[in-house]
Amino acid sequence: MRNIAQDLQPAMALLATGPVQHFAPNRPIYVAGDAAEALHKVVSGMVRTVRFLHDGKRQIDAFYNSGDVFGFERGAFHTLSAEAVSRCTLVAYRHKGLAVAMHNQELTRQLYRHTLDGLARAQAHVRLLAHGGATAKLAGFLLECSERSADGRLITFGMARHDIADYLGLTVETVSRTLTELRKASFIEFVSAREVRLKNLPGLQVLNS
Amino acid sequence: MRNIAQDLQPAMALLATGPVQHFAPNRPIYVAGDAAEALHKVVSGMVRTVRFLHDGKRQIDAFYNSGDVFGFERGAFHTLSAEAVSRCTLVAYRHKGLAVAMHNQELTRQLYRHTLDGLARAQAHVRLLAHGGATAKLAGFLLECSERSADGRLITFGMARHDIADYLGLTVETVSRTLTELRKASFIEFVSAREVRLKNLPGLQVLNS
DNA sequence: CGTCTCTTTGACAGCATTCAACGTGTGTGG
DNA sequence: CCACACACGTTGAATGCTGTCAAAGAGACG
Numbered sequence: 101m102r103n104i105a106q107d108l109q110p111a112m113a114l115l116a117t118g119p120v121q122h123f124a125p126n127r128p129i130y131v132a133g134d135a136a137e138a139l140h141k142v143v144s145g146m147v148r149t150v151r152f153l154h155d156g157k158r159q160i161d162a163f164y165n166s167g168d169v170f171g172f173e174r175g176a177f178h179t180l181s182a183e184a185v186s187r188c189t190l191v192a193y194r195h196k197g198l199a200v201a202m203h204n205q206e207l208t209r210q211l212y213r214h215t216l217d218g219l220a221r222a223q224a225h226v227r228l229l230a231h232g233g234a235t236a237k238l239a240g241f242l243l244e245c246s247e248r249s250a251d252g253r254l255i256t257f258g259m260a261r262h263d264i265a266d267y268l269g270l271t272v273e274t275v276s277r278t279l280t281e282l283r284k285a286s287f288i289e290f291v292s293a294r295e296v297r298l299k300n301l302p303g304l305q306v307l308n309s
Numbered sequence: 310m311r312n313i314a315q316d317l318q319p320a321m322a323l324l325a326t327g328p329v330q331h332f333a334p335n336r337p338i339y340v341a342g343d344a345a346e347a348l349h350k351v352v353s354g355m356v357r358t359v360r361f362l363h364d365g366k367r368q369i370d371a372f373y374n375s376g377d378v379f380g381f382e383r384g385a386f387h388t389l390s391a392e393a394v395s396r397c398t399l400v401a402y403r404h405k406g407l408a409v410a411m412h413n414q415e416l417t418r419q420l421y422r423h424t425l426d427g428l429a430r431a432q433a434h435v436r437l438l439a440h441g442g443a444t445a446k447l448a449g450f451l452l453e454c455s456e457r458s459a460d461g462r463l464i465t466f467g468m469a470r471h472d473i474a475d476y477l478g479l480t481v482e483t484v485s486r487t488l489t490e491l492r493k494a495s496f497i498e499f500v501s502a503r504e505v506r507l508k509n510l511p512g513l514q515v516l517n518s
Numbered sequence: 519c520g521t522c523t524c525t526t527t528g529a530c531a532g533c534a535t536t537c538a539a540c541g542t543g544t545g546t547g548g
Numbered sequence: 549c550c551a552c553a554c555a556c557g558t559t560g561a562a563t564g565c566t567g568t569c570a571a572a573g574a575g576a577c578g
């Protein structure tokens with residue numbers, strides 16, 4: 101059975117590249133309310149999309165790594181802010197150019213595929229958030245990181261504990277505590293505070309289920 | 310009684326449509342793992358997309374009302390199941406037809422827009438789930454229902470308490486308790502168990518923030 | 519070497535879940 | 549028309565987990 105998404109060729113360049121941008125850690129890329137003039141593709145480093153709540157709390161909608169495209173909006177303005185997590189470089193694809201590119205069927209399909217990626221990502225995030233316990237959430241988060249890592253068993257966090265907490269709807273303390281519990285139970289092993297070795301993938305999948 | 314063809318006019322009028330389908334409450338529309346052969350548009354009634362967890366628990370990914378399109382998948386198979394909440398009628402758009410339709414720029418644009426709608430919906434859901442308390446979640450849910458209701462102050466739930474609970478990552482008991490608290494605090498008023506009048510919209514927005 | 523941020527750990531209070539029981543409504547068959 | 553069954557909804561009490569407040573340890577960088 102063929103599906104439109106299957107026809108898309110991920111290997112091809114999305115578009116003729118726009119301006120290349122560099123950002124230092126924690127620098128804003130765009131802010132909620134800004135005009136949404138372009139999509140952004142991560143060339144290197146890591147990006148987070150963020151929502152700031154009225155009570156001062158922060159919520160992370162997604163993390164983006166090399167190859168990921170972000171900045172999709174339904175309307176003319178950004179509903180989220182985007183920030184550099186680590187030092188990173190991006191390429192911008194302006195919507196003006198995209199409108200023209202819609203004549204090109206291949207590019208249209210790639211754009212569609214990246215949107216579907218974002219949708220799948222958001223749905224996976226919902227699954228993570230709705231399914232109860234802190235242990236389950238962390239296990240799920242580790243597995244998510246694992247899938248995006250070169251070595252599936254060695255994860256290098258690009259982000260701080262605080263970022264993980266705001267992504268999972270937990271507090272920093274709970275994240276820290278739960279990670280140590282996972283370590284004590286031999287599910288994981290710390291190389292450093294930001295590097296984790298997964299010692300029991302099946303076990304983590306059970307915790308996550 | 311409206312003519313089905315009328316509902317199709319604004320979106321994808323030129324597409325070859327599959328048969329119109331009718332479903333009784335709680336009947337499956339498709340199941341996770343099925344081949345994703347078509348998108349579905351709700352003509353009338355309400356649909357939920359569902360994820361069944363290994364421990365027997367259930368999670369609702371989204372609710373869809375008249376005019377909404379669902380069934381977007383990144384791969385060739387459905388990752389979620391879809392079920393009728395109420396008695397409902399749908400129209401299917403097969404991917405075969407869509408692939409041909411990608412030549413038509415206007416249809417492509419509409420398809421893209423519906424995907425963005427799904428993305429925005431999922432992001433709003435993430436926001437709801439991550440932002441703490443049961444009261445905040447219910448307030449957010451009521452506001453979400455309000456925006457989709459003809460009369461913004463009178464909501465008619467199509468779904469059971471159990472569905473609301475699985476959508477918000479809560480238990481039925483907590484949903485029930487929290488709704489009565491909101492009633493006692495005069496934020497809402499029950500016409501019946503499935504009909505609520507919102508008496509304090511600004512107040513609910515504060516609770517939700 | 520000192521300062522700052524990040525991370526970890528502890529104690530306690532608060533809130534959601536769990537288990538249990540009781541109302542409520544709806545539809546079916548007698 | 550009534551009675552009953554069954555699914556849905558509400559309420560109560562106790563447990564357990566996460567948030568909060570507080571403080572100390574660990575790295576990074578000048």
